[in-house]
Amino acid sequence: MELPLRALESSVTASRWLPWHAALVFGFLYLPIVTLIVYSFNGSGVGGFPPRDLTLAWYRLLFADEAIWTSVLNSLLVAIAAVIISLGFGIPAALALDRANFPGKALFRRLVLLPLILPGIITGLSLLMLFREADIKLSLLTIALGHGTALISVATTEVFAGLQKLDRSQEEASLDLGANYWQTFRHVTLPNLRLSIIGAALLIFTLSMDEIAVSFFLIGRDNTLPLEIWGRLRRGITPEINAISSIIFVFSLFAILIWYRLRVASEVQPEIAAELLESPAQGD
Amino acid sequence: MFSRAYRTAITLPPLVWVLVFLLIPYALLFCFSFWSVSPAQSIVHSWTFDNYRELLRVNVYLQTLFRSMWIAARVMLFSLLLGYPLAYYLSFHAGRRKDLFYQLVIIPLWVSYLVRAYAWKTILGSDGVLNTLLQYVHLTQHPLDFLLYSPFAVVLTLTHIYTPFAFLPIYASLEHIPPQLVEASQDLGASPFQTFWRVILPLSIPGVVAGATFSFVLSLGDFLAPLLLGGPSGIMISNIVVSLFGAAYNWPLGAAISFCMMVLVVALLFMSEKLEKKWSFR
Amino acid sequence: MVLINTESASSSPPKLGTQPLLSIRNVAKSFGRNPVLRDISLQVAEGEFLTVLGESGSGKTTLLRIIAGFETADSGEIWMEAQRLDALPPYHRRVNTVFQYYALFPHLTVEENVGYGLKVAKLPKEQSVSRVEQALAMVKMTAYAEFKPGKISGGQQQRVALARALVNRPRLLLLDEPLSALDANLRRQMQVELKSLQREVGIAFVFVTHDQEEAMVMSDRIALLRRGELEQVASPREIYSHPATAYAAQFIGHTNLLTAEVSRGIARCKSLSWPVKLPDGVALFSLRPENIRVAAGNTDSDRIGFRGKVIWQAFHGATELLQIECIDGLLLSMRTASGQNSRGNLLLEFSPEDAIPVRKSQEAEKGL
Numbered sequence: 001m002e003l004p005l006r007a008l009e010s011s012v013t014a015s016r017w018l019p020w021h022a023a024l025v026f027g028f029l030y031l032p033i034v035t036l037i038v039y040s041f042n043g044s045g046v047g048g049f050p051p052r053d054l055t056l057a058w059y060r061l062l063f064a065d066e067a068i069w070t071s072v073l074n075s076l077l078v079a080i081a082a083v084i085i086s087l088g089f090g091i092p093a094a095l096a097l098d099r100a101n102f103p104g105k106a107l108f109r110r111l112v113l114l115p116l117i118l119p120g121i122i123t124g125l126s127l128l129m130l131f132r133e134a135d136i137k138l139s140l141l142t143i144a145l146g147h148g149t150a151l152i153s154v155a156t157t158e159v160f161a162g163l164q165k166l167d168r169s170q171e172e173a174s175l176d177l178g179a180n181y182w183q184t185f186r187h188v189t190l191p192n193l194r195l196s197i198i199g200a201a202l203l204i205f206t207l208s209m210d211e212i213a214v215s216f217f218l219i220g221r222d223n224t225l226p227l228e229i230w231g232r233l234r235r236g237i238t239p240e241i242n243a244i245s246s247i248i249f250v251f252s253l254f255a256i257l258i259w260y261r262l263r264v265a266s267e268v269q270p271e272i273a274a275e276l277l278e279s280p281a282q283g284d
Numbered sequence: 285m286f287s288r289a290y291r292t293a294i295t296l297p298p299l300v301w302v303l304v305f306l307l308i309p310y311a312l313l314f315c316f317s318f319w320s321v322s323p324a325q326s327i328v329h330s331w332t333f334d335n336y337r338e339l340l341r342v343n344v345y346l347q348t349l350f351r352s353m354w355i356a357a358r359v360m361l362f363s364l365l366l367g368y369p370l371a372y373y374l375s376f377h378a379g380r381r382k383d384l385f386y387q388l389v390i391i392p393l394w395v396s397y398l399v400r401a402y403a404w405k406t407i408l409g410s411d412g413v414l415n416t417l418l419q420y421v422h423l424t425q426h427p428l429d430f431l432l433y434s435p436f437a438v439v440l441t442l443t444h445i446y447t448p449f450a451f452l453p454i455y456a457s458l459e460h461i462p463p464q465l466v467e468a469s470q471d472l473g474a475s476p477f478q479t480f481w482r483v484i485l486p487l488s489i490p491g492v493v494a495g496a497t498f499s500f501v502l503s504l505g506d507f508l509a510p511l512l513l514g515g516p517s518g519i520m521i522s523n524i525v526v527s528l529f530g531a532a533y534n535w536p537l538g539a540a541i542s543f544c545m546m547v548l549v550v551a552l553l554f555m556s557e558k559l560e561k562k563w564s565f566r
Numbered sequence: 567m568v569l570i571n572t573e574s575a576s577s578s579p580p581k582l583g584t585q586p587l588l589s590i591r592n593v594a595k596s597f598g599r600n601p602v603l604r605d606i607s608l609q610v611a612e613g614e615f616l617t618v619l620g621e622s623g624s625g626k627t628t629l630l631r632i633i634a635g636f637e638t639a640d641s642g643e644i645w646m647e648a649q650r651l652d653a654l655p656p657y658h659r660r661v662n663t664v665f666q667y668y669a670l671f672p673h674l675t676v677e678e679n680v681g682y683g684l685k686v687a688k689l690p691k692e693q694s695v696s697r698v699e700q701a702l703a704m705v706k707m708t709a710y711a712e713f714k715p716g717k718i719s720g721g722q723q724q725r726v727a728l729a730r731a732l733v734n735r736p737r738l739l740l741l742d743e744p745l746s747a748l749d750a751n752l753r754r755q756m757q758v759e760l761k762s763l764q765r766e767v768g769i770a771f772v773f774v775t776h777d778q779e780e781a782m783v784m785s786d787r788i789a790l791l792r793r794g795e796l797e798q799v800a801s802p803r804e805i806y807s808h809p810a811t812a813y814a815a816q817f818i819g820h821t822n823l824l825t826a827e828v829s830r831g832i833a834r835c836k837s838l839s840w841p842v843k844l845p846d847g848v849a850l851f852s853l854r855p856e857n858i859r860v861a862a863g864n865t866d867s868d869r870i871g872f873r874g875k876v877i878w879q880a881f882h883g884a885t886e887l888l889q890i891e892c893i894d895g896l897l898l899s900m901r902t903a904s905g906q907n908s909r910g911n912l913l914l915e916f917s918p919e920d921a922i923p924v925r926k927s928q929e930a931e932k933g934l
Contacts, residue, residue, distance in 0.1 A: 018369060018372070018373040018377055019373065019377075021369045021370065021373065022369075022370050022373045022374075022378075022385070025366045025367075025370045025447065026385075026388060028366070028444060028447070029388075029389070029392045029444065029447065029448070030392070031407070032400050032403030032404055032407060032444065033392065033395055033400070033403065035403055035406060035407055035413055036399065036400075036402075036403040036406075039406065039413075049413055049416035049417040049419075049420045050417075050420065088297075089297060089298045089301045089302075090298070092293070092294040092295070092297055092298050093294075093298035093302070095294040096291070096294045096295040096298060096299075099286055099291070099294075100286070100291040100294060100295045102291075102295050102299070108298075108299060108302065111302055111306055111307060112298075112302055112306075114306070114550075115306070117498070117501055117502070117549065117553065118505070118546065118549055119501075119502075119504070119505020119506070119507075119522055119545060119549070120505070121505065121507055121522050121525055121526060121542070122313070122505070122542050122545060122546055123306075123309075125313070125525070125529055125538065125539070125542060126309035126310050126312060126313045126542075127305065127309050128529070129309060129312045129313060129316055129535070129539070130305070130308060130309040130312055133312060145305065149301070149302075149305040149306060152298070152301070152302070167667070167669060168285075169665045169666070169667065169669035170669045170671060171285070172285060172634070172636050172656070172663070172665070172669065173663065173665055173669040173670075173671070173730075174671075174682070174686075175285065175635070175636075175655070175656035175657050176634055176635075176636075176656050176657075176661075176662055176663045176731075177657075177662065177682050177683035177686065177730065177731075177734060178657045178658075178683045178686050178687050178734060179657055179682070179683075179686035180655070180657050180686075181286070181287065181289075181290045183686045187671075187682070187686070188671060191671075191673045192672075192673065194673075206394055209396075210396045210397055210398065212397070212398055212508060213507065213508075216526070217529065226396065226398050229398060229399070229402075230398060230508075233398075233402055233405075233512065241399070241402065242406075245395075245396060245399040245402075245403075248395075248396060248399070249395050249399075252391075252394040252395060253391070253394075255394065256387070256390070256391060256394055260387065285635075285636040285637070285656070287655060
């Protein structure tokens with residue numbers, strides 16, 4: 001294999017144990033996922049080595065389970081609403097942070113990013129108090145509001161990173177050529193932010209589908225998928241959960257694949273998540 | 285170049301939304317922590333320091349907080365120990381497989397957190413995969429019962445979940461080191477270890493600080509892993525908050541604990557920001 | 567050319583008429599406490615090629631951005647004929663810009679880039695298509711209509727940027743160092759093309775550059791900007807032969823700056839002295855290197871003769887630049903044709919009318 005120049009320094013000792021360390025970390029990261037998938041096909045349920053009696057019984061059971069599918073539908077609705085809310089406010093927030101000055105901007109920036117790093121339960125119970133004081137009944141809507149608000153942080157970081165890469169003179173060129181601010185936003189700014197926005201939408205969707213800490217406090221009568229799973233887990237281990245988790249995993253893989261293809265197609269470095277994680281701790 | 289109307293249009297809606305759905309709720313949390321609950325289980329809107337006095341008076345709260353911090357510290361340490369060498373390997377030695385490996389670190393992040401915690405439960409349980417495997421190969425006769433329902437299980441699971449979070453900023457900071465610096469160091473006669481110690485490590489400190497902050501802060505506030513795998517000895521501070529908001533029905537006390545956590549987290553973020561600034565030379 | 571009215575396309579440099587196309591009146595701008603432009607007044611005539619020349623930080627790009635509408639002046643006014651321009655947003659000004667790095671939209675094809683202004687103006691499709699075609703033909707880019715900007719070379723991007731601006735039939739075209747991203751050969755070629763294109767379309771160009779050679783080659787007039795102030799506005803020839811200030815003399819070509827004491831019609835600088843028509847006092851003179859010559863021998867002329875020693879020479883192709891040390895230690899530069907074998911001690915001379923009195927610029931003068 002051809003090594004890049006910077007690898008020429010490879011010290012003999014370091015290069016001997018580093019690959020093994022990497023293999024170990026990957027093993028550690030993937031062991032639960034592999035176990036999960038393998039045991040979703042295991043006839044005698046979860047646990048017990050070696051796995052035996054290959055079966056699709058758990059999947060059949062799963063597809064007949066209405067409560068799960070209702071909760072999947074609920075989660076999808078919540079996730080879509082969350083994407084709309086957080087993009088709807090996160091895109092202007094990123095624009096504002098990039099190009100407007102207003103009193104309290106530094107505080108605003110920190111506040112927007114806070115739910116990303118603050119324990120989810122704090123955001124959840126704070127919103128619970130708000131809804132209680134405002135006498136709003138808990139429902140899927142309150143969960144969507146919660147997710148949407150908490151995930152504005154993701155939309156803002158993503159779009160802000162995209163704006164940093166956008167050449168300001170392109171927008172100037174558009175104004176110069178006679179397009180007004182709205183036309184410029186629609187024809188120049190938005191297409192340039194396309195990748196950031198799609199990336200953010202995928203991320204928000206996935207995070208919302210998986211969210212539990214905020215939902216935990218804002219749940220009304222209808223369960224989301226994670227809360228449905230959570231409820232069953234407390235009653236004990238069931239292979240149906242392996243089955244639904246495996247299905248979700250496969251869907252997540254598709255999401256990653258789409259996202260990765262988009263990135264590669266535009267020859268942008270795949271550092272979306274790194275940016276996302278780096279930013280909250282950065283200064284102004 | 286942007287008109288006043290344009291700037292207002294992009295600023296006002298998110299500002300109002302964040303005010304209503306973030307600032308006011310957090311402020312409400314602060315207010316609640318000074319209120320109390322009547323015997324008839326309704327919130328009394330009068331101001332008192334009782335909740336904070338209670339926190340200092342009853343040992344279990346501080347103990348649990350310290351246990352949570354101790355768990356979070358271990359998670360942070362292990363995440364860095366796993367994440368840093370991996371990031372270093374990817375950045376300097378993985379060659380063309382770099383992008384693939386990077387994606388492999390990201391993929392687990394897309395798998396449900398709950399499901400991964402649950403998977404560890406199925407691995408670590410007394411009739412779980414690991415114990416039955418050990419017995420299958422005759423390494424043990426009886427299931428090892430310290431594996432599940434212990435702080436060990438919590439630390440293991442949280443390390444699993446937060447290692448990618450430690451890895452990512454470290455990797456980003458390593459990738460930002462210009463290769464010429466490494467070459468210059470070698471050119472000046474430094475051995476690979478000296479190059480690592482004197483050039484690469486100092487320049488990657490902002491990444492390490494960010495990674496450490498993420499793994500510590502995120503695991504500190506976790507409540508699922510302890511509930512699922514922790515058992516009585518693995519209870520963390522968030523679990524107490526959850527129970528105060530649930531069965532125990534003492535929102536004001538829960539709000540007081542939450543507010544303390546919030547202050548702690550914000551202080552940690554502030555410190556890590558200072559540290560990162562100090563160590564970034566760009 | 568169908569694109570623009572052809573009657574103003576003449577080869578003689580246009581003169582400032584009664585009504586200038588653009589007039590900038592007392593414009594000033596600061597960024598924070600940092601003044602970038604101070605009291606700039608400048609007029610641009612219909613069909614004129616005006617270059618705003620200055621070093622980086624001179625404020626030339628800011629001036630351009632104020633005309634385009636991307637920055638607002640702190641004070642002063644900008645008028646386009648009878649219309650006040652500075653109150654309008656960029657998209658209502660009949661001014662278009664060619665940006666330094668072209669700012670082509672990467673997600674649109676060459677054709678879509680050029681058609682952008684017409685599309686947002688909601689021009690009927692047939693008209694817009696034919697105008698885009700003409701514009702692309704004008705810059706010889708028809709073959710690349712379907713390409714994305716990332717797939718064409720820098721010189722081609724430059725042409726597309728030009729077409730994209732000109733297709734809107736602006737009254738005035740602004741060009742922000744459009745050639746600086748090109749390599750030297752292409753740059754020279756584009757200078758010629760740009761100049762002939764400007765003659766062809768007859769639109770007034772305001773061209774910003776830091777390259778004095780470029781300014782000399784292309785401009786009808788040069789506005790020399792320094793630290794936010796105009797040093798001189800004149801034709802290239804005028805600026806070269808009669809620089810108003812020491813800075814202008816040094817920035818446009820090489821020169822010798824001589825600080826002389828004038829008394830009773832005679833200027834003295836060390837051992838040199840020559841007749842002048844100036845009041846008594848200290849005066850500054852610019853003497854171009856090519857105006858110092860090896861003395862022909864006949865002393866009947868009114869030229870000033872002096873002795874000097876060649877201490878250094880630099881070969882420049884057709885000419886050589888010699889560094890001369892006079893007997894009294896005065897250092898001068900002179901330019902001779904190459905291959906004249908000028909060494910050692912020489913008898914030299916210059917005409918008094920070639921020593922041009924210039925205003926002192928605020929800074930200490932740079933050497934050659």
